[in-house]
Amino acid sequence: MIKVYIMIALIGVLGAGAYGAKYYYDTTQNTITQLRNNNAKLEVANETNKATIKKMGENAKRLNDLTTALNEDLRKAEVYGDELRDTLSKHNLTHLANKKPGLIEKRMQNATDELWDNLESITDSNTPTE
Amino acid sequence: MNFGITLSLLLIATLLLSSCSSIRPEPEIVTVTEIIERTIPTVAHPKPVRMNDVKVYVVSPTENFEQFMVEFKKKNGTDSYIAISVKDYENLSKNFAELSRYIKQQKQIIIYYEKAVINEPSTISVGEN
Numbered sequence: 001m002i003k004v005y006i007m008i009a010l011i012g013v014l015g016a017g018a019y020g021a022k023y024y025y026d027t028t029q030n031t032i033t034q035l036r037n038n039n040a041k042l043e044v045a046n047e048t049n050k051a052t053i054k055k056m057g058e059n060a061k062r063l064n065d066l067t068t069a070l071n072e073d074l075r076k077a078e079v080y081g082d083e084l085r086d087t088l089s090k091h092n093l094t095h096l097a098n099k100k101p102g103l104i105e106k107r108m109q110n111a112t113d114e115l116w117d118n119l120e121s122i123t124d125s126n127t128p129t130e
Numbered sequence: 131m132n133f134g135i136t137l138s139l140l141l142i143a144t145l146l147l148s149s150c151s152s153i154r155p156e157p158e159i160v161t162v163t164e165i166i167e168r169t170i171p172t173v174a175h176p177k178p179v180r181m182n183d184v185k186v187y188v189v190s191p192t193e194n195f196e197q198f199m200v201e202f203k204k205k206n207g208t209d210s211y212i213a214i215s216v217k218d219y220e221n222l223s224k225n226f227a228e229l230s231r232y233i234k235q236q237k238q239i240i241i242y243y244e245k246a247v248i249n250e251p252s253t254i255s256v257g258e259n
Contacts (some may be wrong), residue, residue: 013134017141024144027155034156045161063246070242077234081227088223094216098190105188108219115226116181122234125175 080118170247175240187211 097104121127189198202211214222 010134013137017137020141020144031156034158038156038159041159041161045163048161048163066242066245070238073238074235077231077238081224081231084223084227088220093220097188097216098192101188101190101194105186108186108188111223112184112186115223115230116183118230119226119233120178120181122230122237123176124178 168247172244172247189213 093104187198187202189195202209
């Protein structure tokens with residue numbers, strides 16, 4: 001009689017073991033599938049990140065180029081004032097006006113007309129900046 | 131009997147070695163890619179300035195003062211005139227040069243920002259999901 005009980009218990013244990021093994025196999029397979037899917041998603045995310053970083057680098061370079069060009073343009077805008085100050089410091093305009101008022105008047109008139117034209121030009125949106 | 135104990139030990143060992151991974155399911159990774167493009171519209175520039183002509187007289191007390199008076203009266207009647215010294219005229223020129231520089235630089239900065247905010251077509255490309 002004891003042998004029968006032992007047999008039943010053994011069958012029970014073996015059955016539980018088999019069920020456990022099957023359960024373990026199924027869950028492991030599910031985990032493997034889940035990990036494979038996760039890996040694929042992470043690879044795509046990694047590619048997206050790489051592409052984003054590349055794009056950010058290109059944008060940074062573009063902005064850097066624009067800033068360099070802007071600094072150059074800002075420096076060029078100083079030229080007219082520098083030249084004017086240089087010209088005025090070289091010549092004694094008071095003396096020249098006293099001696100040759102007609103000549104200086106003509107030059108001043110031309111310079112004034114040129115300045116108005118220049119102001120009209122630089123405030124025109126169709127005119128490219130220097 | 132020994133077989134039963136061995137089998138039990140094997141089952142327990144399997145459970146311990148797998149660190150109860152069968153109990154905790156592997157979390158699913160969710161990736162969300164969101165591309166946000168800035169949309170800053172550029173506005174039209176203001177209309178350019180229109181300058182009026184200004185006549186400049188250079189008058190020397192010893193050279194052409196009388197001639198100036200005759201010409202001025204002929205052109206403007208008995209109007210008064212505003213005199214400015216040569217030095218002040220130079221300063222006026224320098225002031226206008228400064229204004230000109232400022233306008234140019236402001237315009238260049240505006241153009242810089244306009245170029246900077248232009249949305250370029252997105253070049254981000256990723257593999258198949």
